[in-house]
Amino acid sequence: MEDYLKIMSQVSLFQDFSINELSGLLGCLQVVIKEYKKGDVIFRQGDVINVLGIVISGGINLQKCDYYGNNVILATLSAKDIFGESYAGSQMPIPIEVVANSNSQVAFVDYDKVIHPCSKMCYNHNMIVTRMIKLLATKNILLTAKIDILSKRTTKDKILDYLTNESLRNNSNEFTIPFNRQAMADYLVVDRSALSAELSKLKLAGIIDYDRNFFKIL
C-alpha cells in the first residue's frame, strides 16, 4: 500500500499534496483498486463509464477494431496515467476497448465524487476539480491544434502550420521539437520519406532551416 500512495502522489491530479492531505483526499474519494491479468478487458466498446481510472502498476492498452478488423492500439498507458476522464465526464459510450497488456493494478474513483466537492468542502477537493478542468481544457487545445494541422491538404502546409505553431509557442523563430522524423511524420500523418523530401525543398527554397530536431523559420 506504500507503493499505492507513492504512485498516487505522482498522478497529475494528486500532485503537490502532503501524504496526510493525500490520504484524507483519497479516503474522501473512496478509491477502489482492482487487479487484472494480461489480456483482461477493463472496459468494452460501447460501455458507459462513470469512473476515472488510474494505472498503479502494469500497463493497459487503449485499442480499437477498425473497419477491416485490425486491432489498432491507440495508446499504451503505464503507472501514474489516467484514463476515462473524458468519457466519464461526458457520459458518452466509449468507442474503444481498454485492455490490460500485462498483469496490472488499476485504481478507480467514482467520477461524481471527483467533480463534486464533498460536503466537508475540503480545500483540496476543490483543487482536484480545478485540476480536472485544466486537464480537460489543455487536452482540448492540443487536440484542436492537431486538427488544424490535419485539416491542411498538403504536406507542405501541414509542416508550415506545425512549425508556425511551435514558433509561436516558443516565442522564437528558433526552436527544437520533441520528435524525430518518424514521430514527426506520424504526428502530421504523412509518409516519413515524403516529409524529409518536403523539408529539403523548404530548406532549399530558403523558407526554413533545420538540423535534426532543431528548426529555424526564416
Added chain:
Amino acid sequence: MEDYLKIMSQVSLFQDFSINELSGLLGCLQVVIKEYKKGDVIFRQGDVINVLGIVISGGINLQKCDYYGNNVILATLSAKDIFGESYAGSQMPIPIEVVANSNSQVAFVDYDKVIHPCSKMCYNHNMIVTRMIKLLATKNILLTAKIDILSKRTTKDKILDYLTNESLRNNSNEFTIPFNRQAMADYLVVDRSALSAELSKLKLAGIIDYDRNFFKIL
C-alpha cells in the same frame, strides 16, 4: 436587460434554472457586459485569458492568420454561444484572434468564479461546474473522433471510419447523417467530388448503400 436574462437562460451552461435562480447565480458570478463595434478585436493571438465569453447579440469570428497571411475563419459564433472555455481553463495563450463581425454585446465571466463554487456553496453553482466539465469532456471526445478519422490516409478509409462510428453511435446499420455532401467532405477534409466518386465505388462494391444523407452499411 430582459433580453440579457433571456439569452443567458438559453446558454448551455445556464439552462433549466428558474429566472430567480439564474439571477442569483449571475450575480454570484459578477458578469460584465461589453460592447464591440464591427471589426473590434476582442482577443489577440497570444493573449492569456481568464474569462469565459458569452455572445449576447451580434456575432464574432474565431479566426487565424495562416502561414501565407490569409485570414482563415475557423468558426462564427452568435447569440448564446460560449467561447474561451478551453483557453481560460488551461491558461495557455490563444492561437487565434477573436473579432466582432458586427456590432455585438458580449458577457464575460471570471473563469475562477465559474469553476470555484462560491463560499455560499450554492447548489446551482456546483451544477455549473459539473456542466462545464461535461462540456469540455464532450468536446474532447468529438475532437478525438475527428482526429481518428483525419488520421486515415485514404478517402475510402476516412469514409469507412466515419460511417462505422456513426453506425455504432446509432446502434444500427442504417442511419442518417447531419451533413450534405459538401459538409461531409469538409468534415472528412477531402474534395467533394472525390468523396462522391469514392462513395459510388463503395456502393458498387456492395460495401455500403446510401441515398443522400441516409446510409446503410452492408
Added chain:
DNA sequence: ACAAGTATGTTGTATTTACAACGAAAGGAG
C-alpha cells in the same frame, strides 16, 4: 577505430487526390 544499428535524405513509380468542368437529379417559387 570499427562494426552494427539507427536516423535521415533521395529518387522513381504507382496510387491517390484535388481541381475543374459538366450533366443529371432534386427541391422550391412563381
Added chain:
DNA sequence: CTCCTTTCGTTGTAAATACAACATACTTGT
C-alpha cells in the same frame, strides 16, 4: 408545370503522396 437553384455524380488531367529501395549520415557499444 416551368424556371431556377442547389445538390450530387462523373470524368479527365495535373498534382501530390505513399511506398519501396537505396544512399548517406550519425550513434552506440566494444
